[in-house]
Amino acid sequence: xxxxxxxxxxxxxxxxxxxGVLLALTLAALVPLxxxxxxxxxxxIGAWSSDFFTTDPTGRFLGDPGGIKSAIFGTIYMVTLASVxxxxxxxxxxxxxxxxGKNGRFANTVRYFVDVMTGVPSIVFGLFVYIVLVVAKVGxxxxxxxxxxxxxxxxxPVVTRASEVVLNLVPDSLRxxxxxxxxxxxxxxxxxxxxTALPGLVTGSLLAVARAAGETAPLxxxxxxVLGTQFSPSERMNSLPxxxxxxxxxxxxxxVERAWGAALTLVLLILLxxxxxxxxxxxxxxx
Amino acid sequence: xTPDDPTSPTTERRPTTELIPTPHADATSAGPAPAQNQAAGxxxxxxxxxxxYGETHAVKGVNLDYAANQVTAMIGPSGCGKSTLVRCINxxxxxxxxxxxxxxxKLDDLDLYAPSVDVVAVRRAIGMVFQKPNPFPTMSIAxxxxxxxxxxxxxxxxxxxxxxxxxxxxxxxxxxxDRLGAAGISLSGGxxxxxxxxxxxxxxxxxxxxxxxxxxxDPIATLRxxxxxxxxxxxxxxxxxxxxxxxxxxxxxxxxxxxxxEMVEHGATEKIFSNPDDSRTEEYVTGKFG
Amino acid sequence: xxxxxxxxxxxxxxxxxxxxxxGGIDIVLEQLDRVLEALQHVDVELAQIVIHxxxxxxxxxxxxxxxVLSLLALQAPVAGDLRLVAALLHIIKHVERMGDxxxxxxxxxxxxxxxxxxxxxxxxxxxxxxxxxxxEVVQARRAFAxxxxxxxxxxxxxxxxxxxxxxxxxxxxxxxxxxxxxxEWAMHMTMVARALERVGDNAVDIGEQxxxxxxxxxxxxxxxxxxxxxxx
Numbered sequence: 001x002x003x004x005x006x007x008x009x010x011x012x013x014x015x016x017x018x019x020g021v022l023l024a025l026t027l028a029a030l031v032p033l034x035x036x037x038x039x040x041x042x043x044x045i046g047a048w049s050s051d052f053f054t055t056d057p058t059g060r061f062l063g064d065p066g067g068i069k070s071a072i073f074g075t076i077y078m079v080t081l082a083s084v085x086x087x088x089x090x091x092x093x094x095x096x097x098x099x100x101g102k103n104g105r106f107a108n109t110v111r112y113f114v115d116v117m118t119g120v121p122s123i124v125f126g127l128f129v130y131i132v133l134v135v136a137k138v139g140x141x142x143x144x145x146x147x148x149x150x151x152x153x154x155x156x157p158v159v160t161r162a163s164e165v166v167l168n169l170v171p172d173s174l175r176x177x178x179x180x181x182x183x184x185x186x187x188x189x190x191x192x193x194x195x196t197a198l199p200g201l202v203t204g205s206l207l208a209v210a211r212a213a214g215e216t217a218p219l220x221x222x223x224x225x226v227l228g229t230q231f232s233p234s235e236r237m238n239s240l241p242x243x244x245x246x247x248x249x250x251x252x253x254x255x256v257e258r259a260w261g262a263a264l265t266l267v268l269l270i271l272l273x274x275x276x277x278x279x280x281x282x283x284x285x286x287x
Numbered sequence: 288x289t290p291d292d293p294t295s296p297t298t299e300r301r302p303t304t305e306l307i308p309t310p311h312a313d314a315t316s317a318g319p320a321p322a323q324n325q326a327a328g329x330x331x332x333x334x335x336x337x338x339x340y341g342e343t344h345a346v347k348g349v350n351l352d353y354a355a356n357q358v359t360a361m362i363g364p365s366g367c368g369k370s371t372l373v374r375c376i377n378x379x380x381x382x383x384x385x386x387x388x389x390x391x392x393k394l395d396d397l398d399l400y401a402p403s404v405d406v407v408a409v410r411r412a413i414g415m416v417f418q419k420p421n422p423f424p425t426m427s428i429a430x431x432x433x434x435x436x437x438x439x440x441x442x443x444x445x446x447x448x449x450x451x452x453x454x455x456x457x458x459x460x461x462x463x464x465d466r467l468g469a470a471g472i473s474l475s476g477g478x479x480x481x482x483x484x485x486x487x488x489x490x491x492x493x494x495x496x497x498x499x500x501x502x503x504x505d506p507i508a509t510l511r512x513x514x515x516x517x518x519x520x521x522x523x524x525x526x527x528x529x530x531x532x533x534x535x536x537x538x539x540x541x542x543x544x545x546x547x548x549e550m551v552e553h554g555a556t557e558k559i560f561s562n563p564d565d566s567r568t569e570e571y572v573t574g575k576f577g
Numbered sequence: 578x579x580x581x582x583x584x585x586x587x588x589x590x591x592x593x594x595x596x597x598x599x600g601g602i603d604i605v606l607e608q609l610d611r612v613l614e615a616l617q618h619v620d621v622e623l624a625q626i627v628i629h630x631x632x633x634x635x636x637x638x639x640x641x642x643x644x645v646l647s648l649l650a651l652q653a654p655v656a657g658d659l660r661l662v663a664a665l666l667h668i669i670k671h672v673e674r675m676g677d678x679x680x681x682x683x684x685x686x687x688x689x690x691x692x693x694x695x696x697x698x699x700x701x702x703x704x705x706x707x708x709x710x711x712x713e714v715v716q717a718r719r720a721f722a723x724x725x726x727x728x729x730x731x732x733x734x735x736x737x738x739x740x741x742x743x744x745x746x747x748x749x750x751x752x753x754x755x756x757x758x759x760x761e762w763a764m765h766m767t768m769v770a771r772a773l774e775r776v777g778d779n780a781v782d783i784g785e786q787x788x789x790x791x792x793x794x795x796x797x798x799x800x801x802x803x804x805x806x807x808x809x
Contacts, residue, residue, distance in 0.1 A: 102384060173421040177483070180379055181490060182411030183438035191438060195425045533653060560655045562793030572655050574584045 047261025090159025147223025162204025199284030336390035360539035422471035477508025634676030729784035
């Protein structure tokens, strides 16, 4: 009869110790996250009311401070505009890198620069747009569209990287099969590669959108701050991060509370986008 | 044979110049498209074909003929260049960065490597079935079969009819006729491969290349596809790359043996497997290679 | 890449099968020697042993036959291996036939009487035929074992001699004389001669198989040499 050596007691303890340490680290990492959520909800839920969402901030320190309608609208408006710029551009660059450039010197250089851009601090994007568009007075000074441009610059490398990863996951056998049927390469990309990668591309884009929605620095010197809701892209526009930024430093409690309420709204908005990205990813056949 | 003589009683096959338009083709030469049954097929001729991956010389001066409506098997040990050679036939080899091929590959009398020839048209005339079945994952069964026509931008074809015709030709119609809308990837491995074959024949090529089509399949699915090949050769010229010598023996009329990028011997399958001329061929088919 | 090493198990099996078939020829040689001696000395007991030992030849036939089927089913031999397997099947059949001819001769011995009225000229030729047949069998075995095509083709020449002797025995038997005993003995001798001639033919057939294995061509060795009749 064959016998196998029994598990040594020492190995069991090591196993358990390892599990314990990793568990402890995980819990430690969770603590600030849980605290953030807790404080957000605790401090911010009080500010929520129907007025909160339907009235603009009044700018008054005493009396009715108003809601954050313009901020919500501004964030949605500018992020949408930024997405319209950044997402097609980003996917386009990724398509070039994966389908045409491949490992060529130019493509590798582009990849390197995109990598660098993902690490650039968001305030640098804001500063860049400030100098190039605002100070130079291209179509006025502060404007919503300039804020959107700054956000787009921020989103571009994120969309490109994520899309490149997803496009690389499309098996080469599909491209080969389509080419062997006698399809020109552009049709292969359009009819086979893109549809197969679509869920992954959408996920990547949504995550980039979520990131842009929460950025403050790029908007500080580009779209700047204004109280009222207005629809013109060439005028200043409010946004949630800026609203929070302004309110948090005030002496009045109600304004600070409004800041918490706005923060909670922003986090919820980002949470919704992330959930949507998750749902779309489940339908993907690649990941 | 003259490509532009619709009254010739013996001509039932489509002229090569109609398949692969070249600037020299007479504009009035395309007569009415002949009916489905093409009694005479198209043969191919390879002369002094070399293929390179960058500096690596993978195929060294191959001369070979593929007779019309026959099955030719390409055998040889791994790395002998048989897959590379076959990919030079439908010009897929050049899709690999740094790869190139020289020599003459002729479909009937037309040199496919002539500068005026459109690569895309070549691939429509010469279909390919791959080792691992690769149905398009986002498409249904019917859409997969029609994919070739759609990708090629072919108009004026009744897609539904063509899809049914092709699925019948691939021996898959009875199994999927009630679920044409189901995802292509929901089929079993053998069915997926037959789906890929249907997709290939839907564009009505003249030659079908098969690169180890049964390696990823179980023995029963393999035998079904071999039976299919026997039927298909009535309408197409078929080249099959295979590792499995018994398969080559069962399926092919002609067998070609390659070694280190060179064509060592080619001839009737029966001869290659009963009394080959070259001792290297004898060693390979009897399994005495190491 | 090393050549010749592949399928070691199969090559072993093939070698053993060939040895079994050639061993069959050795058994037949033993039988032939015994029966020729029995014929010389009218040894009825030795003749009985030969008849009995034919079981060994038949047994060897079945063994090789089974071995061939097994190799075909399990190893799917092709090219040279396939020709060898097919040739072994033919050879063992010829071996079995030769064994039967020896038995035929052995059965004729008691019938030729205890004091046969021997006609020396007939007996002489029979003896020479026996030696020639034996030598053909030995040569056929060596030709196949060594894959020696020239040696195999030479068998046709040797066989011509046996055929000549056979016709002479027949002619002499007709002129055997008036004595009925003598005439009966002479008839039996023609049958012995015929059996020996058949042994020679079978040996030539084994030579043809040798040529087939080496060249892949099947040529019948006609009595005038190696004229190709059928090509495969």
